[in-house]
Amino acid sequence: MLSIEGLWKSFGKKEVIRGLDAEIYEKDIFVIIGPSGQGKSTILRLIDLLDSPTAGRIVLNGTEITALGERDQQQLRLKIGMVFQDPAIFRGSVYENVAYGLRFRKLSREEVHTRVMKVLKDVRLDGLEDRDARTLSGGEKHRVAFARTIVTQPELILMDEPTSDLDPVTTAIIEDLIRYIRDTYQVTIILSTHDMFQGQRLGDRIAVMMGGVFIQTGTPKEVFTSPNNREVAYFIGFENI
Secondary structure, three states: EEEEEEEEEOOOOEEEEEEEEEEOOOEEEEEOOOOOOOOOHHHHHHHHHOOOOOOEEEEEOOHHHHHHHHHOOOOOOOOOOOOOOOOOEEEEEEHHHHHHHHHHOOOHHHHHHHHHHHHHHOOOOOOOOOOHHHOOOOHHHHHHHHHHHHOOOEEEEEEEEEOOOOOOOHHHHHHHHHHOOOOOOOOEEEEEEHHHHHHHHHHHHEEEOOOOEEEEOOOOHHOOOOOOOHHHHHHHHOOOO
16 A cells, blocks of 8 residues: 655754655554654655655555656645644634535535535534534544545545544544544554554554654554564553563
8 A cells, every 4th residue: 555665854954754664554544653753743744745755755556656746746645635633624614624625626516515414424523514613622623624534535544643632532532433434434544643552542553653763563462562672662661671
């Protein structure tokens, strides 16, 4: 599905991504865990083509997306959905927020309505379509952002700290939705979080990111029972190193 090969990203003299390699399988929930400031958000922005790598390449379904021209990258980004840590909520109703990406794609009014109403039901916002989206709670706004992404039927969804600053009850709702989205829409999800337990709950595979690289990748069982070095062991809480 997605291959990352020798990826580097520098901002001035600061190296944020340092020779990162990864293989992400189709229809997996791939969770990137690690402390803040290790490059988790940067790698998502590189995959979403919001930033360009300093070196290396990203290959999506056989296409080297980092080598595409600007016009081809814009077309490719229609197949990728991004849910940011602090989702932008547009002025207007919940319905208009969710329909935004479909109108941009110039679908018919009937198709837009069918898709929007279905996805609002999927994220448990049916009945709120006429509500001013800016008056919603934090958790409801996150669900609007999910709906706005899902409704475009992307092949790949990127999520940057999707439950940051949410209470435990709302976090549990969002985590249930993430699993539901993957299972229902058969989509690949790459998710970043500093919460290692969330990674354990959600991930089919987990990558521990420190210093701009994945220092261990595997199933939750492999990572949480057999850390491969001292840094991973400390991060996941092994007392006896």
